[in-house]
Amino acid sequence: MFKKEIRLKYKELRDSLSENQIEELSLAIANAVLLLPIWEKTYFHIFLPIEEQKEVNTEYILHLLSGKDKEICVSKSDFETRKMKHYLLTDNTKIKKNSYNIPEPADGPDASGEVPSSKMEVVFIPLLAYDNLGNRVGYGKGFYDQFLAECNSNTIKIGLSFFEPEELISDVTTSDVQLNYCVTPNSTIKF
Secondary structure, eight states, X not given: OOHHHHHHHHHHHHHTOOHHHHHHHHHHHHHHHTTSTTTTOOEEEOOOOOGGGTOOOTHHXXXXXXXXXXXXXXXXXXXXXXEEEEEEOOTTOOEEEXXXXXXXXXXXXXXXXXXOGGGOSEEEEOOSEEBTTSOEEOSSSOHHHHHHHHSOTTXXXXXXXXXXXXXXXXXXXXXXXXOSEEEOSSOEEEO
């Protein structure tokens, strides 16, 4: 299947989920994340969900990270350069939705709180779909592929999905970065 078809299919599948289903499935995903061999790491990057896109609610994983005293990083997207800047999430971080409804640190985060991509040890990645080889399909803007390319080769890349994998994404490119794991409500797949 091609990315364009996959995007349509999984947007429709997500649209069919109720708020209660999203919460239950997101909690099941967080419980599965607890079992991953990642907890000796320090720097974790997590996405804040776009509610309007019915993304996995990462609040449960945020609570796990916070409870384990991890350094939690969130991003701010620059749609002109298609780059993301990462900031430590603290009690003082104000979160505001941008024009694409992406929750991110409000304007003017403390520059000293900026964290380079190379410091990320674990990255939780939003996606629409993925395949049996660990290739993912996002929204097609390339933000995460660019960010993941800047990370170290040993950074653990974890997709979060409500659904099981597609057999194969036909139009994978060399700039697409593969996942190490994908966590769903029912299974954790290691690639």
